[in-house]
Amino acid sequence: MSYFDGIQVGDRVWSHDKQKWGTVTGIDHDSSFPIFVNFSDIIDDVIPGDKDGLFLFNPSGRGPRQAGQTLFWDEVKIDPPPRPKRKKKVTKWLNIYFRKDKTMQAFDHCSEADAKAFCDHYNMDIVSGHVMAHPVEVEVEE
Numbered sequence: 001m002s003y004f005d006g007i008q009v010g011d012r013v014w015s016h017d018k019q020k021w022g023t024v025t026g027i028d029h030d031s032s033f034p035i036f037v038n039f040s041d042i043i044d045d046v047i048p049g050d051k052d053g054l055f056l057f058n059p060s061g062r063g064p065r066q067a068g069q070t071l072f073w074d075e076v077k078i079d080p081p082p083r084p085k086r087k088k089k090v091t092k093w094l095n096i097y098f099r100k101d102k103t104m105q106a107f108d109h110c111s112e113a114d115a116k117a118f119c120d121h122y123n124m125d126i127v128s129g130h131v132m133a134h135p136v137e138v139e140v141e142e
Contacts, residue, residue, distance in 0.1 A: 002059035003069065004035060013037055015055075017063070017070035025054065033058050037071065087139040 007013075011024045018039055026036035033056035040053050057063050061071035 003061050004057075004059045004071075007035060007059075014072045014075045015039065015070055016072060016076045017066065021075075022053075022055070031056075033064055035059070035071070085141045088142055089137050090140055092138055
């Protein structure tokens with residue numbers, strides 16, 4: 001059973017390729033492309049017989065120059081997927097806090113000034129350890 005079994009002269013069909021409605025004007029059951037569809041204002045001189053808006057299709061809805069189905073019973077609408085969220089690279093500042101007991105803790109900051117202020121504040125306390133500021137590039141969604 002093919003997609004266009006039971007098609008009749010006068011049926012309206014949608015061409016996704018041409019983005020318009022056409023009307024079946026003839027059916028030749030002895031042909032490989034038995035469905036004749038008229039798209040009234042399209043003229044294509046590449047293949048004889050495709051003149052004056054008349055195009056040929058097989059029972060699956062494929063034309064002679066098409067790799068797949070382009071003819072349908074109803075309009076084909078394709079909803080595009082949402083735009084992907086883009087990622088951008090930003091520089092964050094990471095404070096690494098080295099304790100005297102050889103453990104480490106990290107704090108992140110959005111700006112170099114905040115990271116350096118954190119360093120200045122904690123490096124004054126010699127007993128607790130040492131803090132250094134380090135820039136890190138990370139990806140964030142826009």
